Amino acid sequence: MQVHLKTLGCRLNEAELETWAHAFQADGDRIVTNTREADLVVLNSCAVTHEAARKSRQAIRRIHRENPSAKLVVSGCYATLNPEEAARSMGVDLVIDNRDKNRLVELTKARLAIETMPSLSTEPAAVALFSRGRQRAFVKVQDGCRYRCTFCIVTVARGEERSRSIEEVVNEVNRLHQQGILEVILTGVHLGGYGSDRGSNLSWLITAILEETDIPRLRLGSLEPWDLPESFFQLFQNPRFMPHLHLPLQSGCDRILRRMARRCNTADFARLIEQARHAVPDINITTDIIVGFPGETEQEWESTLSYIERIGFGHVHIFSYSVREGTKAAGMPNQLPAAVKKQRSRQLHELAQVMKQERMSGCLGRTFRVLVEGQPSIDEDGRPLYFGYTPNYMRVALRVPEDHSLENQIRSVRLRSVSDCGGHLLGELAESDEEDSSFLPMT
Numbered sequence: 001m002q003v004h005l006k007t008l009g010c011r012l013n014e015a016e017l018e019t020w021a022h023a024f025q026a027d028g029d030r031i032v033t034n035t036r037e038a039d040l041v042v043l044n045s046c047a048v049t050h051e052a053a054r055k056s057r058q059a060i061r062r063i064h065r066e067n068p069s070a071k072l073v074v075s076g077c078y079a080t081l082n083p084e085e086a087a088r089s090m091g092v093d094l095v096i097d098n099r100d101k102n103r104l105v106e107l108t109k110a111r112l113a114i115e116t117m118p119s120l121s122t123e124p125a126a127v128a129l130f131s132r133g134r135q136r137a138f139v140k141v142q143d144g145c146r147y148r149c150t151f152c153i154v155t156v157a158r159g160e161e162r163s164r165s166i167e168e169v170v171n172e173v174n175r176l177h178q179q180g181i182l183e184v185i186l187t188g189v190h191l192g193g194y195g196s197d198r199g200s201n202l203s204w205l206i207t208a209i210l211e212e213t214d215i216p217r218l219r220l221g222s223l224e225p226w227d228l229p230e231s232f233f234q235l236f237q238n239p240r241f242m243p244h245l246h247l248p249l250q251s252g253c254d255r256i257l258r259r260m261a262r263r264c265n266t267a268d269f270a271r272l273i274e275q276a277r278h279a280v281p282d283i284n285i286t287t288d289i290i291v292g293f294p295g296e297t298e299q300e301w302e303s304t305l306s307y308i309e310r311i312g313f314g315h316v317h318i319f320s321y322s323v324r325e326g327t328k329a330a331g332m333p334n335q336l337p338a339a340v341k342k343q344r345s346r347q348l349h350e351l352a353q354v355m356k357q358e359r360m361s362g363c364l365g366r367t368f369r370v371l372v373e374g375q376p377s378i379d380e381d382g383r384p385l386y387f388g389y390t391p392n393y394m395r396v397a398l399r400v401p402e403d404h405s406l407e408n409q410i411r412s413v414r415l416r417s418v419s420d421c422g423g424h425l426l427g428e429l430a431e432s433d434e435e436d437s438s439f440l441p442m443t
Helices: 011-026 050-066 077-081 083-088 098-111 126-130 154-158 166-178 202-212 232-237 254-260 266-279 298-311 338-361
Strands: 002-007 040-045 071-076 136-143 183-188 217-220 244-246 284-291 315-320 367-378 384-389 395-399 409-418 425-429
Touching: 002 011, 011 040, 011 098, 011 136, 011 183, 040 050, 040 077, 040 098, 050 071, 050 077, 071 077, 071 098, 077 083, 077 098, 077 154, 136 166, 166 183, 166 202, 183 202, 202 217, 202 232, 217 244, 232 266, 254 298, 266 284, 266 298, 284 298, 284 338, 298 338, 315 338, 338 409, 367 395, 395 409
Parallel strands: 002 040, 040 071, 136 183, 183 217, 244 284, 284 315, 395 425
Antiparallel strands: 367 384, 367 409, 384 395, 409 425
């Protein structure tokens, strides 16, 4: 059977797709990149915002339109929160709740009476990963959240916290590395809460992975800025643990943070950033900001802008607030008009770009180890142009001679300039490609 896997939304959804891909492959199925080639399409949907739910519905219609003969299975947060609506959608054969995601392959084959081909189950599962254009792998280590931020529907959809065992995660990382993966990203709904149901914690998991695997690069997905274990930042002394943290702030105003029911205030967040930057050379801190939360005054918005500028982020993911039924914020008074949210979003985009440029400019002339990803594109001179990421997650474009192939390699790259579009850095292969001993070496 030919299976096409598609996801919307977060990196946790990406990690779940990786798991399903391997499970289908183990059953003898083939993962395909084109919807039209598939006998079965699995959509991992999203509902973090009203817009995300709309895109999930659109994706269902588009999949059915492109391949009406394929079986269509829908899972994820949209399907879990709106199971009847999803099931009524044209072309949908099966809806699988988030609580049953770990059995998705099994349930799909049982309920849709799909036969497997055991004779193919010994083929390398790496095909499932690389056929989707990935040189890094997302590993889901935890699901669910014990907290209830007032804007968030995901915790309602995902349920209580559940952590995988350290042994299980280590085994998966080792398997991925054996298949050629050079970088693993740990993901979860509340990643910092890993192990709360097992008498463990995130530091223990990271330590085990670094000690019991040889994966060259390990990094974390989105991490709430609380519940971090003691001595967490000491883990970055291992150069295989990448110096980048995505810490969702959501607002730079304490009054808004209280209305959001966030578990940190601006002073706590600033102290955490100071601790990180003191302990970890060149760490890159990125964040999420929600623009136009209900009741956000002009003064509160100006306070947020000022705070963000003072902290300084390498990148800011900007979300205009949208109402999600089932959340406390949906019933809050003083919902802001779209025009106000659009204007504030534009302001923050301008500030975020300035901060990003400053971050990139500060790295020029230095040499970093870059994981080169994907097939090359061709530049205006007809030469291959590869893209990759530094340890602290800055995107780099690398021009090389036509006879060079760099896909899925970690190479030393000297950063020469910022691209004209301002979105990435331009670099060249360094003369020496020896492994550097520091986190982010300076030459």
